[in-house]
Amino acid sequence: MVANSHNQQFQLAARPQGEIKPTDFKLVDVPMPVPGAGEVLVEVQYLTAEPAMKGWMEARVDYVAPIKIGDVMRGQGAGIVLQSDLPDYPKGTLVSGHFGWRRYLVSDDRSIPLRKIPVGVPSTTALNVLGITGLTAWFGMLDIGMPQPGNTVLVSGAAGATGSVAGQLARIAGARVIGIAGGQEKCNWLVSELGFEAAIDYKSEDTSARVAQLCPDGVDVYFDNVGGEILDVALNNLADRARIVLCGGISRYNESGPIAGPANYFNLVYRRARMEGFIVLDYASRFSEAISGLTKHLDSGELHHRETVLQGFEQLPQALMDLFRGSNMGKQLVAVNP
Amino acid sequence: MVANSHNQQFQLAARPQGEIKPTDFKLVDVPMPVPGAGEVLVEVQYLTAEPAMKGWMEARVDYVAPIKIGDVMRGQGAGIVLQSDLPDYPKGTLVSGHFGWRRYLVSDDRSIPLRKIPVGVPSTTALNVLGITGLTAWFGMLDIGMPQPGNTVLVSGAAGATGSVAGQLARIAGARVIGIAGGQEKCNWLVSELGFEAAIDYKSEDTSARVAQLCPDGVDVYFDNVGGEILDVALNNLADRARIVLCGGISRYNESGPIAGPANYFNLVYRRARMEGFIVLDYASRFSEAISGLTKHLDSGELHHRETVLQGFEQLPQALMDLFRGSNMGKQLVAVNP
Numbered sequence: 179m180v181a182n183s184h185n186q187q188f189q190l191a192a193r194p195q196g197e198i199k200p201t202d203f204k205l206v207d208v209p210m211p212v213p214g215a216g217e218v219l220v221e222v223q224y225l226t227a228e229p230a231m232k233g234w235m236e237a238r239v240d241y242v243a244p245i246k247i248g249d250v251m252r253g254q255g256a257g258i259v260l261q262s263d264l265p266d267y268p269k270g271t272l273v274s275g276h277f278g279w280r281r282y283l284v285s286d287d288r289s290i291p292l293r294k295i296p297v298g299v300p301s302t303t304a305l306n307v308l309g310i311t312g313l314t315a316w317f318g319m320l321d322i323g324m325p326q327p328g329n330t331v332l333v334s335g336a337a338g339a340t341g342s343v344a345g346q347l348a349r350i351a352g353a354r355v356i357g358i359a360g361g362q363e364k365c366n367w368l369v370s371e372l373g374f375e376a377a378i379d380y381k382s383e384d385t386s387a388r389v390a391q392l393c394p395d396g397v398d399v400y401f402d403n404v405g406g407e408i409l410d411v412a413l414n415n416l417a418d419r420a421r422i423v424l425c426g427g428i429s430r431y432n433e434s435g436p437i438a439g440p441a442n443y444f445n446l447v448y449r450r451a452r453m454e455g456f457i458v459l460d461y462a463s464r465f466s467e468a469i470s471g472l473t474k475h476l477d478s479g480e481l482h483h484r485e486t487v488l489q490g491f492e493q494l495p496q497a498l499m500d501l502f503r504g505s506n507m508g509k510q511l512v513a514v515n516p
Numbered sequence: 517m518v519a520n521s522h523n524q525q526f527q528l529a530a531r532p533q534g535e536i537k538p539t540d541f542k543l544v545d546v547p548m549p550v551p552g553a554g555e556v557l558v559e560v561q562y563l564t565a566e567p568a569m570k571g572w573m574e575a576r577v578d579y580v581a582p583i584k585i586g587d588v589m590r591g592q593g594a595g596i597v598l599q600s601d602l603p604d605y606p607k608g609t610l611v612s613g614h615f616g617w618r619r620y621l622v623s624d625d626r627s628i629p630l631r632k633i634p635v636g637v638p639s640t641t642a643l644n645v646l647g648i649t650g651l652t653a654w655f656g657m658l659d660i661g662m663p664q665p666g667n668t669v670l671v672s673g674a675a676g677a678t679g680s681v682a683g684q685l686a687r688i689a690g691a692r693v694i695g696i697a698g699g700q701e702k703c704n705w706l707v708s709e710l711g712f713e714a715a716i717d718y719k720s721e722d723t724s725a726r727v728a729q730l731c732p733d734g735v736d737v738y739f740d741n742v743g744g745e746i747l748d749v750a751l752n753n754l755a756d757r758a759r760i761v762l763c764g765g766i767s768r769y770n771e772s773g774p775i776a777g778p779a780n781y782f783n784l785v786y787r788r789a790r791m792e793g794f795i796v797l798d799y800a801s802r803f804s805e806a807i808s809g810l811t812k813h814l815d816s817g818e819l820h821h822r823e824t825v826l827q828g829f830e831q832l833p834q835a836l837m838d839l840f841r842g843s844n845m846g847k848q849l850v851a852v853n854p
Contacts, residue, residue, distance in 0.1 A: 241786045405782070424785045439777030444743070447762045447793030448579045454792075455785030 185210045187280035188251045188494055193236050198502060202235065203251065203495045211284040218267050218292070220283050222257040224301050224487075226309075227497040227510040229403075229428045241457055251279035251494070254310060256301035257514075267292060274304050279494050281514060296473075302485045306509035307343055307472055314425065314458040315343035316468040320351070321461075322423045322454050323399040327352030330393050332412060333374075335403025337364035339509035340425060342372060343472075344401045346481050349373050353399070356392050358385060358408060360504045367507060371482050386411045396420065396449070404429045406438075413442045422446075422453040428502065484508030489516035523548045525618035526589045526832055531574050536840060540573065541589065541833045549622040556602050556630070558611060558621050560595040562639050562825075564647075565835040565848040567741075567766045579795055589617035589832070592648060593852075594639035605630060612642050617832050619852060634811075640823045644847035645681055645810055652763065652796040653681035654806040658689070659799075660761045660792050661737040665690030668731050670750060671712075673741025675702035677847035678763060680710060681810075682739045684819050687711050691737070694730050696723060696746060698842045705845060709820050724749045734758065734787075742767045751780045760784075760791040766840065822846030827854035 184207060191204040213219040234252055237244030245252050255277030262269050264287060272295040277283055285292060295304040306312065318340070325331050331348040335341040336357025345355045345368070357368040357377040365377035378388045389397070389411050396417025402409055405427030412422065446453060461468070475481035486506040488497045491514045501510045522545060529542040551557040572590055575582030583590050593615030600607050602625060610633040615621055623630060633642040644650065656678070663669050669686040673679040674695030683693045683706070695706040695715040703715035716726045727735070727749050734755030740747055743765030750760065784791060799806070813819035824844040826835045829852045839848045 239786055424782065427782050427785075437779055439779040439781050441775055441777040443777050443781065443791070444762065444765050444793070446791060447765075447795070448577055450794050450798060452790055452792040453781070453784060454790040455782070456788050457785070460788060 185280065185282045186491060187278065190235055190245045190247055190249055190251055192247070194232060198232060198235070198495070198499055200495050200499075205492065208280070211282055213261050213263060213284040216263055217284045217286045218259045218264050218273075219261040220257040220273060220277070220285065220292075221260050222255045222277050222281055222283065222514050224257075224305055225255045225277065225279055225491075225494060225512045225514060226253050226305050227494065227501050227512070228253065228310075229426050229501060231498060232502070252276065253279055254305055255514075256295060256305050257283075267294070272301060272304075274301070274309065281491060302487065302509070302511060303476070303483065305511060306339055306485055307476060307481065307483045308469055310458060311339040311509055312343050312472045313461065313465055313468050315340045315347060316472060317458055317461045317464070318423045318425045318456055319344040319347045319399075319401060322456055323348065323401055323421050325351045325353040325399050329353040329398035330395065330417065331355045331399040331401065332358070332389065332393065332397045332415075333401040333403070334358045334408045334412075335426065335428060336368055336374065336377065337507050338403060339506075341401065341403050342368070342508055343481070343483065344423075344425070345374055346372055347475075348399065348401075350475060350480055356389070358389075358404075364507055367484070380408065386414070389415050393417075399423065401425060402427070409440050410442055413440055413445045416445055416449040416451045418449050418451070420449055420451040422451065424453060424455040485511050487511045487513050489513050491515070523618065523620045524829060525616065527586055528573055528583045528589055529585070531585070532570060536570060536573070536833070536837050538833050538837075543830065546618070549620055551599050551601060551622040554601055555622045555624045556597045556605050556611075557599040558595040558615070558623065558630075559598050560593045560615050560619055560621065560852050562595075562643055563593045563615070563617055563829075563832060563850050563852060564591050564643050565832065565839050565850070566591065566648075567764050567839060569836060570840070590614065591617055592643055594633060594643050595621075605632070610639060610642075612639070612647065619829060640825065640847070640849060641814070641821065643849060644677055644823055645814060645819065645821045646807055648796060649677040649847055650681050650810045651799065651803055651806050653678045653685055654810060655796055655799045655802070656761045656763050656794055657682040657685045657737075657739060660794055661686065661739055661759050663689045663691040663737050667691040667736035668733065668755065669693045669737040669739065670696070670727065670731065670735045670753075671739045671741070672696045672746045672750075673764065673766060674706055674712065674715065675845050676741060677844075679739065679741050680706070680846055681819070681821065682761075682763070683712055684710055685813075686737065686739075688813060688818055694727070696727075696742075702845055705822070718746065724752070727753050731755075737761065739763060740765070747778050748780055751778055751783045754783055754787040754789045756787050756789070758787055758789040760789065762791060762793040823849050825849045825851050827851050829853070 189204045192202045233239040256274040259271040273292040325348040331353040333345040337359040349355045354375045357374045360381045368374040368377040398417045400412040400422045403426040406429035526541045571577040594612040597609040611630040663686040669691040671683040675697040687693045692713045695712045698719045706712040706715040738750040738760045741764040744767035
């Protein structure tokens, strides 16, 4: 039935030391899984690369279990049901889930819970705006950031998957949104397509001076995807009662030694401000509310998105390395069988 | 009418470089002020020394105006009305307010707003639990920290004026409270008189190990008066959804060079936690609510307090220097005319 295919997976070969390297992964041929009673066989079509993966690989976080050496690399994917003994997921159903970096898998919907991709939604969108990325932007921006009409909202990593959605959600909420991204192409995209009021290219501009200039009354919400010096800049430009949403710290993820904290954190006192972290999985009971809201914004055309898609399963390590070099715009994906 | 008295004030002579020194102040004889129509003459009886004063002297904060060189040193005081042309404040009325470091002052109740000290309340208590100190503890702990019954609450600077009240308010709210203070005498006071469950002497104990041991399920609320390494320890021991109340950073106030930020701030993400600052003056419209609550706890005997009182107006610089050396227990005051 899957005559011409063979199954492969990427396993974690080594914990990254500093930057992620190709040798941190091992590409392994594995037997084609055979679905039993009450199971489906899924052919994976897209897999994601995400900043959080580095923490899982390094085993230096504790909010989820680390990946063990030799385990299949963890990650979200989308695919199609090839064989089914589950009435809810007939052959041909498009599904997403925590598939891991492999070409084929079987599931009874419990070992790896499956989510149906709604008819008409591209799988790439299901992994981006309507996946964990969009959910992260939704709850981070709306629940923690709480942008109000007229607020000034600053987003770093603004051309990334989460930042680009988070900034647009703030814009839809009536805020003026300033993005920080690396490179003119990304900055152009933020302003011309996504409706950001302005964008700062941190690679060619003086971020500190530009933030002060663009946010003369201070930053009401700072959605932080990067940490490091840009977090310091935001802390120096807070409005009273500002909210800093700690979403990511990609500038830190490539460091292997001690990392400096925000030296000016005490501005949180002077500005009566708040810095708060969150884990999107805590909001599972409210995912449907967010998916419904995100879908509405997609359907109305208010919410734009982009995916950077590398072609071929073997490109997965490269996709993740690209992400840490900032070469993606929007969601970083791999098309498994182009 | 005030025949034997002369008036004096401490002026700011120099902005502190590193630690505060006696030469940062200048003791000046000034004319006895003469109250006019609609004014009172107040003889100051107690003046306070507070950590925030260093920031005002250095002019490195912007939430209030800095003190200018040559200006009278800013600070809260309590005194008695000696002459009055204000019907609301007859001769003999005890009052508190932003008197500054001087022996006598006149006010029309607008130039320096006056607050009556309720009958039966000692002036020292009015400057401590029922003054800005108690208000800071009240709003910081209850509004920002939000301790719940059964929560574990950690307080640094716990034997100081604000920390000792904040910790007790958490205890009254049903939390188990752990204090961090310098020296065994302070630690004994916290446990035996104030009802803290335990106290850690940071001068003789391994604070990190002790916090982990005493808070095995993590810290739900950390009330921070000190910053520095103890903030790092708290960040390493947070419970999920913890609240860090940024009240002070006295460990930083003696530094003149760059100050390290909390390197592990990203634990706020893993623990879905919040770090928030506040300025008590923002709560002015709710001061009466807090005073009423604090008075109730004082009257019931649940809320204990202590004042460390130096004798004599000329002791004011010493009182402030003592504060930064941590030699006070409870509120640091000076009795102007002992």
